[in-house]
Amino acid sequence: MDFQLDQEILDLKAKAREWVHGTLDGLCDGMEEEEKLPEALVEELRDGQMRFFGLTIPPEYGGEGWEALKWLSVLEEFARGYAFVRMIGHTMNGLFWRPLYDYGTEEQRRRYLPGMATGQIFAANSLTEPEGGTGRDINAKATRDGDHYILNGHKWLITQFPGLTTLFYAFAATEEGMTCFLVDAPAEGLVTQPMRRMMGCQGPRHYNIFYRDLRVHESQILGEKGRGLDIALGMLHLSRVSIAACGVGTAQRMLDLAIDYAKRRHTFGKPVASRQAIQGNVAQMATEIEAARLLYQRAAWMFDQGKEIVTQAAMAKVYSEQMVVRVAEMALRIHGGVGFTQAYPLERHFRDCRSFHFEEGTEEIQKLLIARSLLR
Template identity: 40%
Template sequence: MVQRTVREFVRKELMPLEPQVLRNEREGKPGITREQLKDLQLKAKELGFWGINTPEEYGGANLGAMMTALVHMELGRTFVPFSFGGSADNILYYCNEEQKKRYLIPTINGERRSCFALTEPGAGSDPSSIRMTAVKDGDEWVLNGEKIFITNGNEADFAMVFAVTDKEKGARGGITCFLVDREMGWRSERIPTMGEWDPAALIFENVRVPEENVLGEVGWGFKLGLEWIGQARWVIPARGVGAAERLLQMAIDHAKTRVTFGKPIAERQAIQWMIADSAVEIEATRWITLRAAWMHDQGLDNRHQASMAKLYGANMANRVCDRVLQIHGGMGYTKELPIERWYREMRVWRIFDGTDEIQRYIISRNLLKGHVKVGEWMD
């Protein structure tokens, strides 16, 4: 029922906006305005979709990981930039009571926007090597350094910033997370990309942050950072399933009507194999991803499964999109169709929230060290 409801919402409310989104993005504008987003979120709220991962005590639906994965599979069917309202980053629930009033609750209510600031110019795939410093000065911390490729960094009111507070301990007790308001002095700069992802560089020059803005415990912020990253590793392939299904249907429809040498290209074996391989890979991604989400709901360690879902799912989406573009020929390469737009967007899925290479390292390490046994259920 949830899946059908979200699919209908995507079909009626989001897909009709796709031409507008493409036009706006070509002109360098946001795909949809903040006012449009709020209006769409209110429409979704009327259907019961508000804070899908937010605990019920904060007014959310708390659907759980499995249902969230299914929801993202449906949202992935469109490239219209949309997310359900009433939510906050998972690590913001570690706020103390006073911080909840200033950051968590306003974020859930849509009054404030946050961004997650961990990655640095020399610390992407290896976040434990971050260099931003936080030096204690009385009852304040002084932050200096730069963050890069920060999603929502241009729009955020505050950032969850990770900085080194003890160089000797490093990631093992020497990195702290701070809640830093933009008005405390940091600035953002846009980073142009080949896709529609619009990240930012965040610059901190002697930004003073009060002691009460430490999120969690001093020195143990790196654990929070990994917890934030881990959740995205099964959300990305879930989105990939929805996008790949939409693209594959476009390829099937085109193959039935495009005629070469007197026959629809759907009758050509080369086209049939691309369609068949895509369908199989989409289905495989669906179940790898749902199992990662199910393990999370069961309280099991799903990190190995989530890495497999991220690795396979991100690559699957790229392969399917490439095949669909090939099936459409020259038209697939034009901006008249949204295929090239998806093509550019999907490429970053293999990079952010853990590159392909990092996922392979994690998976192989778990197997070689015996953390996971081949052929055994993970628990």
């Protein structure tokens, strides 16, 4: 059994890491205060030192067609930087194009996928609701009116970028059941309202999305009417592996910062890295990161082989989200009080990593999926 990544992937990882720390991090400075994506960052992502969009989209639609293991190994490096960079990479190279490819008509694919492959089309997944959730209990409704549907409802915690996001996956209940609609933005009846600032992943706000008599033509239905839940849940399994990879990248960055600080910080004439207690934390962090890395790589490899990954994806995601928080705590203790200040980047990563608890399903949901597979 060979656990070594191909040299091509190792080279891509090194190039991505250099791009993140040499260019992208600097372009993100001020994003948390200004609460928007800097124009220079968007330009660099679209046409910079390394291709960022379209890496997994098939070549016939303008992409590179990377397999999951190759892409997620590179995404791990993007996750070392600002959270919104890895969030854009995670969604645009996975969550947002695959439903169109798997369920869309050829006309829908040709209309949207080439734009996604270049970063000219940003998408948003408008599913989660404040009074319901992300499953069969959604309250948004779609009422037929001739060859159109009229949508009404309220979504929240939606990641979208004003001026950039031009496609919404809008989920609402029709007579047949939950249905997915493709909505071009801006549109009359599609109302966006920023939410309060988040604890972490700061920058552009998350949004409330209101459907207020939003009129959508029936040709914009994705897949079959009443099969929207299949589309929504079908997005999630590989996406959970993607989030696991992001957790590994963020944790690796915190370990690197902790090691660097421990070597430079001296107490009583010695670097704190020479203290056995610090060495124990470093060893624990590195071990847990490597375990999480192997879990997500195995799930990604299985996906590339066409195998079922529901259980493996849930295992990778739940362990990664637990691991990254433990690593954050140990990295903060190694830094001491100064790590709790904004003078060091650890403070931002410490906040950002909490979002992994909620992205693509909570720890409790992952455990439920794992238990079902074991007890059936």
